[in-house]
Amino acid sequence: xxxxxxxxxxxxxxxxxxxxxxxxxxxxxxxxPDHEAIARELMAHMEDGRADLERLGYDRxxxxxxxxxxxxDPAEVGRALDQTHKPWLGWLxxxxxxxxxxLSLTAAMTLFAVTGLPELVQRTxxxxxxxxxxxxxxxxxxxxxxxAAPGEVREENGHITADIDLWxxxxxxxxxxxxxxxxxxxxxxxxxxxxxxxxxxxxESRYWQPFGLEDMPGGWQRFRQGLELTLDQPPxxxxxxxxxxxxxxxxxxEWGEEP
Amino acid sequence: MMNLPRWNxxxxxxxxxxxxxxxxxxxxxxxxxxxxxxxxxxTRAERQYLLDGSTLxxxxxxxxxxxxxxxxxxxxxxxxxxxxxxxxxxxxxxxxFDEELGAFAGVDLAAGKQEGYYPIQLxxxxxxxxxxxxxxxxxxxxxxxxVVSTCTARGARAxxxxxxxxxxxxxxxxxxxxxxxxxxxxxxxxxxxxxxGTLRLYGENGALLETRDIGQFQRTTMRWE
Amino acid sequence: xxxxxxxxxxxxxxxxxxxxxxxxxxxxxxxxxxARRSDHTFELKEGTLxxxxxxxxxxxxVTVREKEAETGRVRKYYRITRKGLKVLEEKxxxxxxxxxKVNAVVCGTSPA
Numbered sequence: 138x139x140x141x142x143x144x145x146x147x148x149x150x151x152x153x154x155x156x157x158x159x160x161x162x163x164x165x166x167x168x169x170p171d172h173e174a175i176a177r178e179l180m181a182h183m184e185d186g187r188a189d190l191e192r193l194g195y196d197r198x199x200x201x202x203x204x205x206x207x208x209x210d211p212a213e214v215g216r217a218l219d220q221t222h223k224p225w226l227g228w229l230x231x232x233x234x235x236x237x238x239x240l241s242l243t244a245a246m247t248l249f250a251v252t253g254l255p256e257l258v259q260r261t262x263x264x265x266x267x268x269x270x271x272x273x274x275x276x277x278x279x280x281x282x283x284x285a286a287p288g289e290v291r292e293e294n295g296h297i298t299a300d301i302d303l304w305x306x307x308x309x310x311x312x313x314x315x316x317x318x319x320x321x322x323x324x325x326x327x328x329x330x331x332x333x334x335x336x337x338x339x340x341e342s343r344y345w346q347p348f349g350l351e352d353m354p355g356g357w358q359r360f361r362q363g364l365e366l367t368l369d370q371p372p373x374x375x376x377x378x379x380x381x382x383x384x385x386x387x388x389x390x391e392w393g394e395e396p
Numbered sequence: 397m398m399n400l401p402r403w404n405x406x407x408x409x410x411x412x413x414x415x416x417x418x419x420x421x422x423x424x425x426x427x428x429x430x431x432x433x434x435x436x437x438x439t440r441a442e443r444q445y446l447l448d449g450s451t452l453x454x455x456x457x458x459x460x461x462x463x464x465x466x467x468x469x470x471x472x473x474x475x476x477x478x479x480x481x482x483x484x485x486x487x488x489x490x491x492x493f494d495e496e497l498g499a500f501a502g503v504d505l506a507a508g509k510q511e512g513y514y515p516i517q518l519x520x521x522x523x524x525x526x527x528x529x530x531x532x533x534x535x536x537x538x539x540x541x542x543v544v545s546t547c548t549a550r551g552a553r554a555x556x557x558x559x560x561x562x563x564x565x566x567x568x569x570x571x572x573x574x575x576x577x578x579x580x581x582x583x584x585x586x587x588x589x590x591x592x593g594t595l596r597l598y599g600e601n602g603a604l605l606e607t608r609d610i611g612q613f614q615r616t617t618m619r620w621e
Numbered sequence: 622x623x624x625x626x627x628x629x630x631x632x633x634x635x636x637x638x639x640x641x642x643x644x645x646x647x648x649x650x651x652x653x654x655x656a657r658r659s660d661h662t663f664e665l666k667e668g669t670l671x672x673x674x675x676x677x678x679x680x681x682x683v684t685v686r687e688k689e690a691e692t693g694r695v696r697k698y699y700r701i702t703r704k705g706l707k708v709l710e711e712k713x714x715x716x717x718x719x720x721x722k723v724n725a726v727v728c729g730t731s732p733a
Binding site for chain 1: 405406409413415416419420423425426427444
Binding site: 402403405406 | 679
């Protein structure tokens with residue numbers, strides 16, 4: 138009980154009678170953590186009272202006694218205070234403070250970790266940007282739907298490189314990976330057929346390479362692939378043919394006229 | 397000078413509770429709203445492949461501290477990698493295996509420890525003939541070339557076309573040989589175990605139907621060279 | 622003159638809220654102000670003010686702010702809230718009606 142009295146200010150000496158009075162009050166208040174604040178408020182009140190009386194000419198001891206008497210019955214004050222300082226609310230409040238601190242630290246650490254928010258944003262972006270453009274051409278097979286659209290055309294190392302972007306939606310998980318073997322495609326543009334190469338940056342032009350199997354969340358259902366064509370001149374259109382027994386599928390993408 | 401008047405205790409408590417709810421939501425969201433039960437996790441894994449109604453074969457640990465589940469579903473094995481945190485069961489990766497002949501093995505965590513060690517279970521599955529019983533000569537090795545023990549185990553049918561073989565320690569507790577120490581290490585959970593063997597399938601009348609050789613494989617691989 | 626305590630209990634909250642409706646005050650200030658305005662008729666037991674103030678805070682009728690005084694001591698200043706002003710108005714109406722009816726009975730005058 139005497140703990141909150143250790144922070145005494147030098148000029149204010151709390152008389153023992155005041156302390157005793159306060160302790161009777163606090164005995165009625167069940168929620169211990171509020172004791173310090175209550176005692177401070179009550180003692181400050183009594184100090185003000187004593188100061189006023191001293192200004193009127195009373196001596197210290199008498200002022201203290203008069204002030205104390207004016208405060209009233211301590212047990213009654215204490216019981217009334219206890220009604221307001223409900224222990225269950227007090228402990229609940231304390232608990233929420235601690236839990237909130239713990240949770241917000243955990244949330245901050247998790248969100249700002251490498252695998253937290255940045256990855257989540259990246260994943261969401263990839264998901265949202267996955268859909269093929271409305272202008273894409275498509276072909277349907279037994280296990281999948283394949284969309285194709287003309288991609289970027291750029292100049293690289295003295296050659297023209299053109300991309301054909303593909304979006305593949307699988308219907309059957311076990312067929313995924315077996316269905317679209319890009320190696321089996323044949324590709325040609327308006328200038329003629331293209332060979333497939335699996336080593337990059339070959340000196341001869343007019344060949345194509347597969348690229349980019351994106352690691353999509355959700356596994357087998359959909360993925361992005363593409364063909365990179367290396368040419369002498371910008372293409373007007375390109376066509377890919379995939380042998381599929383009696384139902385070869387063909388897709389033709391057009392780049393249109395150069396602006 | 398504070399512009400906002402100080403809130404009373406009730407208001408502060410409610411504010412804290414709302415803050416807690418928000419933090420919890422952010423945590424769950426950032427981890428992809430993990431499943432609360434293992435069954436929930438399995439359902440999510442199944443849904444990725446449009447399946448349902450799998451049978452659990454094995455629950456084991458993986459390299460790097462995660463966990464794995466192996467489930468049987470209509471002739472294929474569903475391999476589920478997951479993490480178990482205080483937020484729940486987080487799905488890491490799901491793969492579906494449909495092999496002509498496949499095998500996998502692992503310590504069986506669900507079975508619990510026996511004399512301080514988990515039992516090891518080895519599963520063989522694939523396009524196998526309908527057999528009444530199965531037997532397998534199993535060679536357990538420590539890393540790829542140190543043979544630890546060999547045994548012949550009776551198979552139990554785990555599912556249609558899937559046989560389970562229970563491995564137990566062959567060396568006694570008192571055995572201080574290198575093999576025995578490696579064996580104890582393997583059964584305690586070390587991932588240095590390698591398996592190989594010969595599978596024999598028998599018909600109703602005890603006649604040998606088929607013999608298949610299974611090349612050396614590690615704990616979590618499904619196929620071998 | 623000394624007023625019977627039982628007459629005081631109901632109206633103390635009303636008086637405290639009235640005091641605070643004009644400006645924010647700390648506990649001792651309210652006691653002196655109350656005594657001054659009522660011509661020293663109302664000198665309630667000072668300790669009993671604090672349970673009232675704490676209850677008003679818990680109910681959201683007043684709000685508390687800690688301010689440092691010149692003497693270096695930190696005082697808790699109580700300020701009325703919007704909800705408190707509303708309750709004050711209600712209590713004023715209630716009080717006026719009450720006193721009107723009591724007067725009517727005591728003085729024998731019939732209500733207008």
